Amino acid sequence: MQVSDKNVKVLVIDDEAQIRNLLRMALSGYGYEVKEAANGKEGLNFALTFKPDIIILDLGLPDADGIEVIKKLREWSSTPIIVLSVREQENDKIMALDSGADDYVTKPFGMGELLARIRTALRHRTMVTPQMSIELDDLKIDLATRKIMVGEKEVKLTPTEYEILKILALNAGKVVTHKQLLKEVWGPMYENEVHYLRIYIAQIRKKIEADPSRPRHLITEPGVGYRLI
Structure with a gap:
């Protein structure tokens, strides 16, 4: 099932301005509407007000650990979450996925791979039909x-x-x-x-x-x- 990139809202939660700028320019070029947050508190607020279709989240935030942000989001939201982090240890990946993240991409990353992961996560929302x-x-x-x-x-x-x-x-x-x-x-x-x-x-x-x-x-x-x- 194809998912249109138009009108898809992406929330980027990352404290690195360079990463946010890179993602904003790249994703906007593919038709996504992008909102940026520099810390966990701001990210959680935007998740409520911006109502994103997908969230890209860094684990190393200045005011909160990304795992805690995932857990808080999962208390009320089923929005797909893709973790984007420098942490490469299997335990970090397992902890993020067990906490409710949908996918995990390590930095440095290829934009082509990230876009593919985004499309996959968006498709997942519509894969199960009413007939199951x-x-x-x-x-x-x-x-x-x-x-x-x-x-x-x-x-x-x-x-x-x-x-x-x-x-x-x-x-x-x-x-x-x-x-x-x-x-x-x-x-x-x-x-x-x-x-x-x-x-x-x-x-x-x-x-x-x-x-x-x-x-x-x-x-x-x-x-x-x-x-x-």
Whole structure:
């Protein structure tokens, strides 16, 4: 599904003026309406008044940690959040995603990649239809009937495989962390059993991917989790 760039409002929360200027010029050139905030308090206020379609957030803010800003936003908003940060540690990425961020891009970044991540996050908002049917190219997932189609072929999944794919489909385009998947499928006691996921993800790929060794849909985010695209 295509998402028009026109009338899409982007809120940039970053204390670096150079980054804000770069993003404003680049995103405005693609038709986005951009609002800037230099700190967490200002960003939260603009999130209320500007009503952005997507938020780009730095974690290292002068008045608050970006993780706390994400948590506060998620108390009342489901607006997609893309973290843009110099922090490269897996723990930082996992913490941001578990707190409610939709995606994570490290600085320095390529504008082409960031634009693609923005388009993916915006598409995610409209992927689930009222009939609860999700289509990702040749992969079709009907959540009402639990029917999975790859092209014209119906795919049979085990109950556990289906639950994993359903969670990823409902968050299509977003990174779902190992912890999130394990908690939702097996329960809180299994949050560290990452080997469970590796086994089941491999089985799902054999059923939905043309070439399981080079997946197009079910992508691994090393050390963090998985993304369905």
